[in-house]
Amino acid sequence: MDDTRVKKGEERLRQLNYANSIGPKLAEISPELNRYRKEFAFGDVHSRPGLSMRDHELVILSGLCALGYAQEELKSHINLGLNAGLSRQEILEIFIQLAVYAGFPAAVNATFIAKDVFDARDAKGIKQ
Amino acid sequence: MDDTRVKKGEERLRQLNYANSIGPKLAEISPELNRYRKEFAFGDVHSRPGLSMRDHELVILSGLCALGYAQEELKSHINLGLNAGLSRQEILEIFIQLAVYAGFPAAVNATFIAKDVFDARDAKGIKQ
Amino acid sequence: MDDTRVKKGEERLRQLNYANSIGPKLAEISPELNRYRKEFAFGDVHSRPGLSMRDHELVILSGLCALGYAQEELKSHINLGLNAGLSRQEILEIFIQLAVYAGFPAAVNATFIAKDVFDARDAKGIKQ
Amino acid sequence: MDDTRVKKGEERLRQLNYANSIGPKLAEISPELNRYRKEFAFGDVHSRPGLSMRDHELVILSGLCALGYAQEELKSHINLGLNAGLSRQEILEIFIQLAVYAGFPAAVNATFIAKDVFDARDAKGIKQ
Amino acid sequence: MDDTRVKKGEERLRQLNYANSIGPKLAEISPELNRYRKEFAFGDVHSRPGLSMRDHELVILSGLCALGYAQEELKSHINLGLNAGLSRQEILEIFIQLAVYAGFPAAVNATFIAKDVFDARDAKGIKQ
Amino acid sequence: MDDTRVKKGEERLRQLNYANSIGPKLAEISPELNRYRKEFAFGDVHSRPGLSMRDHELVILSGLCALGYAQEELKSHINLGLNAGLSRQEILEIFIQLAVYAGFPAAVNATFIAKDVFDARDAKGIKQ
Secondary structure, eight states, rough: OOOOOHHHHHHHHHTTTOOHHHHHHHHHHOOOHHHHHIIIIIIITTTOOTTTTTHHHHHHHHHHHHHHOOHHHHHHHHHHHTTTTTOHHHHHHHHHHHHHHHHHHHHHHHHHHHHHHHHHHTTTTTTO | OHHHHHHHHHHHHTTTTTSSSSHHHHHHHHHHHHHHIIIIIIIIIIIIISOOOHHHHHHHHHHHHHHSSOHHHHHHHHHHHHHTTOOOOHHHHHHHHHHHHHHHHHHHHHHHHHHHHHHHHTTTTOOO | OOOOOHHHHHHHHHHHTTTHHHHHHHHHHHHHHHIIIIIIIIIIITTOSSSOOOHHHHHHHHHHHHHOOHHHHHHHHHHHHHHTTTTTTHHHHHHHHHHHHHHHHHHHHHHHHHHHHHHHHTTOOOOO | OOOHHHHHHHHHHHHHTTTOSHHHHHHHHOOOHHHHHHIIIIIITOTTTTTTTHHHHHHHHHHHHSOOHHHHHHHHHHHHHHHHTTHHHHHHHHHHHHHHHHHHHHHHHHHHHHHHHHHHHHHHTOOO | OOHHHHHHHHHHHHHTTOOOSHHHHHHHHHHHHHHHHIIIIIIIIITTTTSSSHHHHHHHHHHHHHHOOOHHHHHHHHHHHHTTOHHHHHHHHHHHHHHHHHHOHHHHHEEEEEEEEHHHHHHTTOOO | OOOHHHHHHHHHHHHHOOSSSSHHHHHHHHHHHHHHHIIIIIIIIIITTTSSSHHHHHHHHHHHHSSOOOOHHHHHHHHHHHHHTOOOOHHHHHHHHHHHHOOOOHHHHHHHHHHHHHHHHTTTTOEE
């Protein structure tokens, strides 16, 4: 099996300073889905140079907020977004903007998850 | 009635070089909803300085794509996004990225609307 | 086959002065789904006395608006809602209220369908 | 900054006898989103006289049920709906009606949240 | 009241070796919604012979995954699907396939619920 | 660029006797998204042997129905499902089953698209 794309995805995740629970938990139950996540989601798509790393995260955070039900992924990508250079305030601004288009419940859900992530980063002494 | 926020929304829409059918059609059937759209959506929220005008549109386009059913608003905001400085390719990249998180049908729907908007702009001789 | 519930659903549809294209079209392609629609949707549930007929329609119109993609059913239930005693302005107020919770695109979509229904009723000389 | 609309929203929330955790928690993390919630959601829209206070809540509860993912807001608005004059049985009837249009999982989710709210009110000795 | 359809639904649930918390919990708070669930969802629809019992569950699991927010029902139907003859791997394959159409977050959510169900069955010594 | 996965996707589409408008239209506006569709959606995932070709389509049709807004993809996959061995009646049964879980509007939308596809196949003299 050719691992070029898996490695490219893993490299992208390293650049994003990825450290959370989706990867290992998913690898345990559905290694195939985890492989596609590395290969396709991060190796192929997130690595595309047509948008900056920060803009990829801006797009993903906006899409996840609008979906309304993507708590686990939001938690992960709020961390990745901060690692990619978005400020905490910019992340809150995304959700304020989407209150208009996806409704207040989607925006409030995402904002509450942001609070949890910010608190966890504070507890670890991460400034941004 | 205080028109400060309406005027602020109209000013924002002018900056975005807004010209489409949602505003007039909505004004005719539900002038109140159209007023909130100008006051709240554009006067209050879109005008917030915490994100650039381009980033507001990046966020909105991403949210609309993920919703899946927002054809009219996508058509409008693809135009506004281009007017705010996004390139055609960047708009296509947004939808490629969201194929991962919202699924291919949402991404394909949005991409087909982009094609219609690009064609209409070509027909009017608009370069971007 | 026992037709009690079908008849109850048909009676409810008669009380709502139902006349549109979902029923006959659905009967042609999927008579079973149409039967459940009469039996369950209108015979069992819409006929429940715990809410007034007007409130049943208020609830349904709100749910359909929030779903975002239910154009055919919205068209049908805007007519049924008017027949059940909701005023045109009340129907527009529903969608204004849901702009807050489901977002502006869902509200705008529903409002545009309302305009089509109101215009069609005007053309037929229906006052309400 | 003009606080007229904030005060109008706070007055509306007082009329609804509002007491829950969304407001204070949101104020802490995103005071701007909380301000729009008071100004726009409650000051502008919920205060509109075209629907009764009870009907505003009927509409909101229906929309939230159909969204499927709005647990926090449902918990809040089931309380507000009861305070606005809806009976417990009427709230259950909303979700029964929406099982037809939004599907059983959305209806069951909302019904289980209603149970939690009813139990909490019983524990506080609130009759309705 | 005619209980034929309730009994048919209960018989279907017995064939599926149903044992979980939705039924009893729902019966306590909204016996009417629980009755429709037995009568309509299981008595009328799930009992239809046009699809095998396994295919009914394949369809339901796919729909629930795509909705994104249906955690309780997914937990229930992963058990019912296994009881109806789907293998654990087939259930994971459903969610892999739907990562393409409903997006990775919907697929990951469903996969994590599958892990919880598989673990609970392991703890009870259930092989499949 | 390695075309192995593209070729695998094209081979899968050939096995499904694919002939519709999504591919060529998408290739024109966003060749990259079309490439991922062939590589990932059909080459990697649809080609997985853990489900039969018919079951892949059963899963996809169910997911698309539940999304509610995926008209173009439904039209395409109703054709692919028939080509993969599903009968017309089985396809209608999928949507009947999902009326329970995704609601009647999603089921009715999908059923009406099925009617269009069946009519088009009749016009071409395709028996199944």
